[in-house]
Structures are given as C-alpha cells and as structure tokens.
Amino acid sequence: xxxxxxxxxxxxxxxxxxxxxxxxxxxxxxxxxxxxxxxxxxxxxxxxxxxxxxxxxxxxxxxxxxxxxxxxxxxxxxxxxxxxxxxxxxxxxxxxxxxxxxxxxxxxxxxxxxxxxxxxxxxxxxxxxxxxxxxxxxxxxxxxxxxxxxxxxxxxxxxxxxxxxxxxxxxxxxxxxxxxxxxxxxxxxxxxxxxxxxxxxxxxxxxxxxxxxxxxxxxxxxxxxxxxxxxxxxxxxxxxxxxxxxxxxxxxxxxxxxxxxxxxxxxxxxxxxxxxxxxxxxxxxxxxxxxxxxxxxxxxxxxxxxxxxxxxxxxxxxxxxxxxxxxxxxxxxxxxxxxxxxxxxxxxxxxxxxxxxxxxxxxxxxxxxxxxxxxxxxxxxxxxxxxxxxxxxxxxxxxxxxxxxxxxxxxxxxxxxxxxxxxxxxxxxxxxxxxxxxxxxxxxxxxxxxxxx
Numbered sequence: 001x002x003x004x005x006x007x008x009x010x011x012x013x014x015x016x017x018x019x020x021x022x023x024x025x026x027x028x029x030x031x032x033x034x035x036x037x038x039x040x041x042x043x044x045x046x047x048x049x050x051x052x053x054x055x056x057x058x059x060x061x062x063x064x065x066x067x068x069x070x071x072x073x074x075x076x077x078x079x080x081x082x083x084x085x086x087x088x089x090x091x092x093x094x095x096x097x098x099x100x101x102x103x104x105x106x107x108x109x110x111x112x113x114x115x116x117x118x119x120x121x122x123x124x125x126x127x128x129x130x131x132x133x134x135x136x137x138x139x140x141x142x143x144x145x146x147x148x149x150x151x152x153x154x155x156x157x158x159x160x161x162x163x164x165x166x167x168x169x170x171x172x173x174x175x176x177x178x179x180x181x182x183x184x185x186x187x188x189x190x191x192x193x194x195x196x197x198x199x200x201x202x203x204x205x206x207x208x209x210x211x212x213x214x215x216x217x218x219x220x221x222x223x224x225x226x227x228x229x230x231x232x233x234x235x236x237x238x239x240x241x242x243x244x245x246x247x248x249x250x251x252x253x254x255x256x257x258x259x260x261x262x263x264x265x266x267x268x269x270x271x272x273x274x275x276x277x278x279x280x281x282x283x284x285x286x287x288x289x290x291x292x293x294x295x296x297x298x299x300x301x302x303x304x305x306x307x308x309x310x311x312x313x314x315x316x317x318x319x320x321x322x323x324x325x326x327x328x329x330x331x332x333x334x335x336x337x338x339x340x341x342x343x344x345x346x347x348x349x350x351x352x353x354x355x356x357x358x359x360x361x362x363x364x365x366x367x368x369x370x371x372x373x374x375x376x377x378x379x380x381x382x383x384x385x386x387x388x389x390x391x392x393x394x395x396x397x398x399x400x401x402x403x404x405x406x407x408x409x410x411x412x413x414x415x416x417x418x419x420x421x422x423x424x425x426x427x428x429x430x431x432x433x434x435x436x437x438x439x440x441x442x443x444x445x446x447x448x449x450x451x452x453x
Contacts, residue, residue, distance in 0.1 A: 015058060015062070015063060015089060017045050017051050017060070017062055019044070019045060020043060020045060021036070021038065022038075023037070023038045023041050023042050024036070024037055024038070024246075026229055026230070027067055028068070029068065029070075029228075029409050029410035030076075030410075030412070031231060031409035031410075031451040031452070032229075032233075033230035034067070034068065034069075034070055034226065034227070034229060034409065034410040035227065035229035035230075035245060036067045036071070036169065036224050036225065036246060037224070037225045037226075037246035038224050039225070040223050043220055043223075047216075048216045048217075049061075049209060049214070049216040049217050050216060050220045050221070052213075053203075054203055054205050054213065055200075055202075055203025055204045055205035056203070056204040056205065057090060057095070057203060057204050058090040059091070059093060059202060059203040059204075060090075061168065061198065061217060063089075063090050063091050064091065064124070064202070065165065065167070065168040065169075067226070069407075070406065070410040071168045071169035071226055071407070072164070072165050072166060072167040072168070072407075073164075073411065074122060074411045074412050075120060075413055075418070076412070078091065078118055079119055082112075086108060087108065087111035087112070087115065091118070092111065092115050092118070093204075095125075095201070095202070095204055096124045096125040096126070096201070097115055097118050097125075098114040098115055098118075098125070099115075099116065099117055099125065099142075099160075099162075100114075100125070100143045100144065100148075100160070101145075101151055102150065103143075116361065117361055120361075120418075121162075121164070121358075121413055121419070122164050122165070122411075123162035123163060123164060123417065123418050124164070124165055125145070125160050126160070127152065127159070127160055128158065128159060128187075128390075129157050129158055129389075130157040130159055130389070131391075132392070133369070133370055133371035133392040133394065134367045134369065134370070134371075134385070134388065134392065134397075135367060135368045135370055136159070136365065136367055137367060137368050138364075138365070138366030139364070139365055140363060140364040141160070141363040142361065143160070145160040146158070146159040146365075147159060159385075161363075162362060162363075162384075162417065163384070163416045164415075164417070164418050166403055167403070167404060167407060168221045169226040169404075169407070170226060170249070170318075170406055171191060171222045172222055172223075172254065173252075173254050173318060173404070174313070174318055182194045183401070184386070184400045184401055184416045185330075185386055185400065185401070186387060186401055187389075187390045191221060191222070192218055195209065195213075195217040196208050196209060225250035226246055227244065227245050227246045227249050227406040227407055227453060228244060228406070228408075228410075228452050228453055229244070229245040229246060231244075231288065231292075231452050233288035233448070234285060234289045234292055234448075237272075240275055240279070241274075242273050243271075243272050243273075244272050244453075248272070248315075249315060249316065252314065252316070254313075269299070269300060269308035269311060269314055269315070269317065270296050270308070270315055270317070270453075272315060272452070272453075273296050273449070273452070274293065275293075276289040276290060276292060276293035277290070277294070279293075288448065291444070291445045291448045291449075292449045292452055293449075294442070295445035295446040295447070295448050295449025296449045298442055298445060298449070299446060299449060310329070310331050310402040311405055316404050316405070317404050317405030317406065318402060318404040318405075319401065329401075329402070330387040330399035330400055330401055331399055331400060331401075331402055332386070332396075333430070333433070334349035334353065334398070334433055335349075335398070335400070335415050335416065335417065335419065335429075336382040336383050336384045336386055336398035336417070337354075337381070337382055337383075337398065338359070338381045338382055339354070339381065349433055352432040352433075353429050353433035356420065356425050356428045356429040357415075357419040357425070357429060358419050359383055362383040362417060363383065364381060365380075365382055365384075366379065367379070367382075367385065367397070369394035369397075371393060375394040375395060376394075380394075380397045380398070384398070384417060385397050386398050387400065387401075400416050405450065407453065408423060408450050409423075409451045414426050423450045423451060424443070424447050426450070427443050427450070
C-alpha cells in the first residue's frame with residue numbers, strides 16, 4: 001500500500017465483467033476459436049471473489065485472466081483495452097502495469113511510454129529482493145526501478161523483473177501435487193497463497209482476502225478447462241477421432257498427487273491428433289490436419305531435448321513431477337541470456353537463436369555467484385534471474401517453470417518475457433538454440449500443432 005499512496009494513479013477506469021461465465025464459452029482468437037468448459041456448471045461472477053474488487057485500484061483477478069486469451073492476456077487484447085479506455089482500464093495501474101510505480105501518466109503520451117512493456121509484450125512488473133547468495137555487480141535499467149530506495153520504500157535490494165501473467169486455468173492437472181510450485185519462479189507454494197498475494201500486491205488490497213474468498217478463487221481456477229476448440233485451417237478439432245478442445249481435456253485422466261496412467265494407456269505427452277496421421281485426402285482441410293498430426297509426432301519425439309521432455313503432463317503440457325514428489329523442475333533454456341555471449345556458467349544461447357527473440361527494453365543484470373557451490377565466483381549477465389531470486393541457488397539463474405501449453409494461440413507473445421512474438425519464433429528459437437535439425441516444413445508442422453492446443 002505504501003507504493004500506491006506515494007505514487008497514485010491519476011485516473012481510475014472501470015472494468016466490464018459478465019454476469020456469468022457459462023458452462024461452455026467459445027471466443028475467437030488468431031487461429032480460430034478458444035473455448036472454456038466448466039463441468040460443474042456456470043459461475044455467477046457476483047458471488048465469486050475471482051471477479052470481485054477486493055483491493056484499492058478496481059482490479060480483480062479477471063483483469064489479467066480472461067477467457068478470450070486462454071485465461072491470461074495477449075498483447076493484442078492489452079492494446080485494445082488501452083486504446084478503448086484511453087489507458088484507464090484497471091489493467092493499467094502504476095503498481096506493476098507501468099515500468100515503474102513512479103512513471104509519469106498525467107498525459108496520454110506519458111501513459112503509452114509508461115505502460116510500453118505491458119502494451120508491446122504483455123509484461124507485468126515483479127519486484128523481488130536479491131538473495132544474499134548473489135552479488136549484483138552490474139545493472140542496466142532503462143526505467144531506474146531496481147535498487148531504487150524512493151520507489152521501494154527504503155529497500156536497497158529490490159529488483160524489478162518483467163514477466164507475463166500465466167494462465168489461470170487447467171489447474172486440475174497440478175493443484176494437489178505436493179511438488180508443484182506456482183508462478184514462473186515458483187515463489188508461491190499453493191494456489192491459496194497465490195490468490196492471497198495477488199490480492200494484496202496486484203489489487204493493492206488493505207487486507208488479505210478471507211478464507212472463503214480464497215477458496216472461491218481457487219475453486220473457480222481449478223474447475224475450468226481451456227483449449228483451442230476450432231482451427232481456421234483444420235476446422236473442428238474433434239472430428240475424425242481427434243480429441244482437441246476443452247471437453248476432452250476436462251475428462252482427461254489424472255491422478256492427483258501420484259504417478260500418472262501408464263504410457264500404454266495414454267501415450268505421453270500428447271495424443272490428440274493421432275488419428276489424423278493416416279488421412280489420405282488431399283483437400284486443404286485434410287492437408288492441414290495431416291500437418292497437425294505430423295507436428296504432434298515431432299513434439300512427442302523421443303530424441304534428446306524433445307518438447308515433451310519439459311512439457312510432460314499428458315495432453316496439458318505443464319511439467320508434472322507427481323512420480324517424484326518434492327522435486328520441482330525449472331528449466332534454463334537460455335531465454336534470459338542478455339546476449340549471444342554465453343555466461344561463465346549455465347545455458348548459453350546461439351546468435352541464431354537470439355535473433356528469434358526480442359529482448360529490447362528489458363533490464364540487464366550482472367550477478368556474481370557466492371552460494372558456496374561449485375559455481376562460486378561465476379558471473380551471469382541476464383535479463384531475469386528466474387528461480388534463483390527465490391531459491392538463492394546459482395544453478396537456478398535463468399531457470400523458469402514449464403507452463404501449460406493449452407490455449408497458446410490466444411495469448412501471444414510467448415515465454416516469460418514475451419520475447420517471442422509468434423509461435424514460429426518459439427519453434428525457431430528451440431530449433432536454432434538446440435540444433436534440433438528441423439526442416440522448414442517440420443517447423444511449420446510443429447507450429448500448426450501448437451496452434452491447436
């Protein structure tokens with residue numbers, strides 16, 4: 001609340017919330033239609049805290065998590081909301097929507113500049129304290145929002161990172177797993193904790209939500225299933241024995257907190273379009289379906305560094321560690337590296353892969369490791385320290401959680417920092433950085449598959 005009082009927003013806009021989220025909802029997205037299924041029935045928004053204003057800035061959970069964006073946000077929808085509200089929609093708040101809470105928003109031009117990372121990449125500011133096991137030895141911060149005692153109320157170790165909101169759907173596939181942690185860096189141990197902190201921080205509430213309100217938020221998030229439901233190219237994703245869309249997902253077998261069904265009954269990690277692999281027709285729709293099936297096979301490839309190695313929860317794509325309770329996997333794929341010059345330790349990034357990303361406008365941090373491990377003295381130059389800001393472990397620098405992949409087409413751009421504008425950029429990054437050897441046609445097949453999730 002201190003930041004809110006010292007750097008108040010000059011104008012507050014209202015947010016339109018539907019009276020109900022129906023049992024089934026379908027919305028257009030760039031690849032066709034994305035849909036949400038609630039097996040338990042419709043949710044009346046007036047009686048669920050997920051949609052209620054519990055804070056001081058007119059925000060709700062719904063401000064950043066909406067069905068047309070797969071219960072996240074997209075840069076395109078952010079821009080539409082900005083221009084239609086003249087920047088007054090509750091999404092645009094100084095506390096974390098702006099590059100810094102002391103940004104100037106008195107004019108329309110000032111708002112565009114202050115909210116530029118949110119507008120162009122869908123990024124929200126996250127302020128975190130630097131662990132004692134890391135020493136900040138270099139900082140290039142275009143917003144002067146890190147290590148700023150004026151902004152961070154006297155703290156000399158709060159650093160600002162800019163990350164995309166994760167989808168608040170399909171949590172059924174991880175809610176009760178004791179090894180799961182939430183947020184990109186795993187800083188929240190449970191959905192209850194996440195709901196509590198989101199209300200206090202993002203909505204700037206003076207008090208925490210009640211236990212009843214927390215339960216309402218988590219119950220709603222855990223009871224919705226979202227996925228691409230219709231493809232502009234392949235049409236219905238539930239025809240010819242395909243099982244795309246949220247209905248099949250909501251009935252997907254999953255053992256809460258325990259080992260999953262065997263690969264014999266549910267081939268991991270995706271088996272949505274296996275039946276399309278043997279189509280023989282040559283019309284455009286059939287050709288699109290065959291391409292999607294080829295892309296699914298590439299995703300499922302058992303070769304080293306396959307997509308399914310990180311996104312292994314069957315037909316959802318988040319990281320499942322239920323078979324190994326207590327082990328949470330975070331992955332460093334080089335996405336946080338600030339240049340093509342590899343750090344002295346950790347995952348490097350090739351020049352070709354760096355060209356697939358847009359990391360312009362992100363701060364650059366140089367840290368030296370002093371955690372007493374074999375990485376003692378190693379130097380990293382990154383745009384985000386990732387899991388290491390929570391664990392204090394140098395091996396976690398630049399490591400992030402593998403998110404669910406359903407509804408991808410509705411929530412561009414991609415990666416934690418919005419550095420990949422399209423799914424083609426995503427696939428090209430992995431192909432270039434890990435020398436996967438995919439041909440241009442295989443790359444397109446994989447992109448076509450991802451667009452149907």
